[in-house]
Amino acid sequence: MTREAFSELTKSLQAGKFVYTGEIEPLKTTSLEETLETAKILKGHVVAANITDNPTAFAYMNSLIPSYFIQKEIGLEAVYQVTVRDRNRLAITADLLAASALGIKNVLALSGDHTTVGDDPGTKPVYDLDSTALVDLLRKMVDDGTDIKGNKIDQPPKFNFGIAGNPNADPLDPEILKIERKIELGADFIQTQAVYDVGLMKEFVKQVSRLKVPVIVGIAPFKSRSMMDWMVKNVPGIIVPEDIQKSLLAAREKSKEAFLDENLRIFGDLIKEIRNTPNVSGLHIMTIGFEWIVPKLIEKANQ
Amino acid sequence: MIITIQKSDEDIKKMIEDRDKIFIVGCGTCATECQTGGEEQVKELKNKLENLGKKVTGQAIVESVCDQRLTRRDLRRNKEAVADSNVIMVLSCGTATQTVSEISKKITIPCCDTEFIGTTERIGKFYERCRACGECILYETGGICPIARCGKTLLNGPCGGQAKGKCEVGGWEKECAWIQIYERLRDENRLDLFKKYRPPKDHSEMASQREVIFK
Numbered sequence: 001m002t003r004e005a006f007s008e009l010t011k012s013l014q015a016g017k018f019v020y021t022g023e024i025e026p027l028k029t030t031s032l033e034e035t036l037e038t039a040k041i042l043k044g045h046v047v048a049a050n051i052t053d054n055p056t057a058f059a060y061m062n063s064l065i066p067s068y069f070i071q072k073e074i075g076l077e078a079v080y081q082v083t084v085r086d087r088n089r090l091a092i093t094a095d096l097l098a099a100s101a102l103g104i105k106n107v108l109a110l111s112g113d114h115t116t117v118g119d120d121p122g123t124k125p126v127y128d129l130d131s132t133a134l135v136d137l138l139r140k141m142v143d144d145g146t147d148i149k150g151n152k153i154d155q156p157p158k159f160n161f162g163i164a165g166n167p168n169a170d171p172l173d174p175e176i177l178k179i180e181r182k183i184e185l186g187a188d189f190i191q192t193q194a195v196y197d198v199g200l201m202k203e204f205v206k207q208v209s210r211l212k213v214p215v216i217v218g219i220a221p222f223k224s225r226s227m228m229d230w231m232v233k234n235v236p237g238i239i240v241p242e243d244i245q246k247s248l249l250a251a252r253e254k255s256k257e258a259f260l261d262e263n264l265r266i267f268g269d270l271i272k273e274i275r276n277t278p279n280v281s282g283l284h285i286m287t288i289g290f291e292w293i294v295p296k297l298i299e300k301a302n303q
Numbered sequence: 304m305i306i307t308i309q310k311s312d313e314d315i316k317k318m319i320e321d322r323d324k325i326f327i328v329g330c331g332t333c334a335t336e337c338q339t340g341g342e343e344q345v346k347e348l349k350n351k352l353e354n355l356g357k358k359v360t361g362q363a364i365v366e367s368v369c370d371q372r373l374t375r376r377d378l379r380r381n382k383e384a385v386a387d388s389n390v391i392m393v394l395s396c397g398t399a400t401q402t403v404s405e406i407s408k409k410i411t412i413p414c415c416d417t418e419f420i421g422t423t424e425r426i427g428k429f430y431e432r433c434r435a436c437g438e439c440i441l442y443e444t445g446g447i448c449p450i451a452r453c454g455k456t457l458l459n460g461p462c463g464g465q466a467k468g469k470c471e472v473g474g475w476e477k478e479c480a481w482i483q484i485y486e487r488l489r490d491e492n493r494l495d496l497f498k499k500y501r502p503p504k505d506h507s508e509m510a511s512q513r514e515v516i517f518k
Contacts, residue, residue, distance in 0.1 A: 085455075089503060111455060111457070111462040111463065111464070113464060113471065114454050114455060114464060114471055114472045116454070116472050116473070117471060117472075125454075125455065127455045127456050127457065128503060128506070129503050130455065130457040130458055130459050130460070130462075130503075131459075131462070132458075132459035132500060133458070133459065133502060133503045136500070136502065148502075148503065164463060166463050169463075169465070170466070170467050170468075171468070171482065171485070173485070173489075174461055174481065174482065174485040174497065175461075177485075177494065177497060177498045178459065178460075178461070180498065181459065181498050181499075181500055184500075185500060193463060236463060236464045236465065236466045236471050236475070237463065237465070237466040
C-alpha cells in the first residue's frame, strides 16, 4: 500500500515526475551561513536536499537544525538524515517528534558509518536500533501513531521516509534482500550510494524494480583530484571505473578547469544514462562543497 | 573461554607502589590457556616482584578462580601467606579478581585485562565469539553471532560499510559477519531466516547485575 504523500518529494515521485535531490553537509560550526548559502544554490534545481547526520562519524551540527532552517529560510524541502549510530531508540524517537513539530516531511533512515572511521574513534557506538528497525519505528510512528514499543503518540508525525541502497554492493544479493525487508516494513523510497558504473546501476535498478518503490540514483562528481582519491580509498564499496579515473586525471594534468569540464562531460553522460534507464525515478546529486555544479550538470543532462 | 591479556609491567607497578608483601593468585582454566595466569606466568611475576624488592608471601593456582568454592578452599590452604600479605595480585579475568576480592577482603590487583569470550584456534590466536547478550539467535544466523562479530551489532545486516565481504571497522581486513551469515544461510537453503525482520533487542534483561538463580 502506498503511503500518503506528505512531502513535495513524495508528491513529485507519486506524480511520476523525474526528481532531483541534493545534499548538504553541516560542518563542525555553530554558523548556518554556509548551509543556507548552499541551500540557496540548490533551490529551484532540486525538489529537496538531504541534510547529513554526522557523516563518516564526524560530529557536526545536528542535522535537524539545518533541516529546519533550509525549509524556513530558503524554502527548500529537507530530507532529514537520521543514523542509528549516535542515539538510542529513546533519543531517535524524541528527535523525530521534534522534527515533525518543526515541519520536517522526509526522513532517510541510515546505519551511519562506524565511529572508528570518524574523527574521534574512541566514541562509543550506539546502534540500539539498526537501520531496518528505524524503518519499523518510522512506520509505527506514522501509520500506527505509536513508538516502536507501541506506546501511543499524541498527534503522530507525518513523514515520508526512505532508505539507502548500494548498487556497488558486492555481493549484491544480500543488499537486495535487505532492501526488500525494509520496503516490506514500509519505506517509501530508495536513495542510492554514488554510482559511477552504468552496468552496476542498471543491474541494481532492475533487481529492485520488482519492489515497486521509487529509486533515486545517487551520483557524486569529484570536486578535486584529492577528493577523488579519498573517495576511491575511503568510501566503502564505491567503484569508480578505471577509464573515468584516467580521463579525469588526464584532464587534471592540463588544468583545474579542464578537470571540472571533464566532470561535467562524464557526469552529464552518466545522468543521461540514468534518466534513460527504466524504473529510475530520480537523481540524487552529492556535491559537497561545489554545489554550483548542480545546475550545470542538470542543464548538461537536459541538452 | 574468557580471553585475557596481561597488563604491562608499567601499569602493574603503579598499582603496587606502596605494597611490599604480595600473595599471587593464578587460574588453572582460561588464564592458563591464554598463558596469562598459569604456572609459568605466576613464577615470572614472582621473579619480577622479587627483583623490585617485594616479598612474595605465597602463591596459588586455583583450578578455576571464578568458582568461589575452589578459591575459598585454596586461600584457606594458604591462610598464613594470605594473612601476611597486604595485597593479592590476580593473574586472571575480571571475574576472578572480584571473586578473590570478595572472599579475601584484601586489596586485590588485576594483572590482566579481560578481552572477550572467545574461541582458541591455537595458543596465541583467540577470536571473540560471544557477548553474553542473554538471548541467543545463532539458530537464525547460521551459527555466526552478529552481536559479537558485527561491528555495529546489527540484527538485520549487512550495512553499507561492507565491501567485498569485508568490514569497514579496522579498514576492510576482517570478514563482514553478515556476509558470512548470508553465505552460510544461502548454502543451507535458509535465506528466509536472513530476510526475517529481527526487532531491536530487549535490553531491560541486561540492564544491571544479571544473575541466574535456580528455583
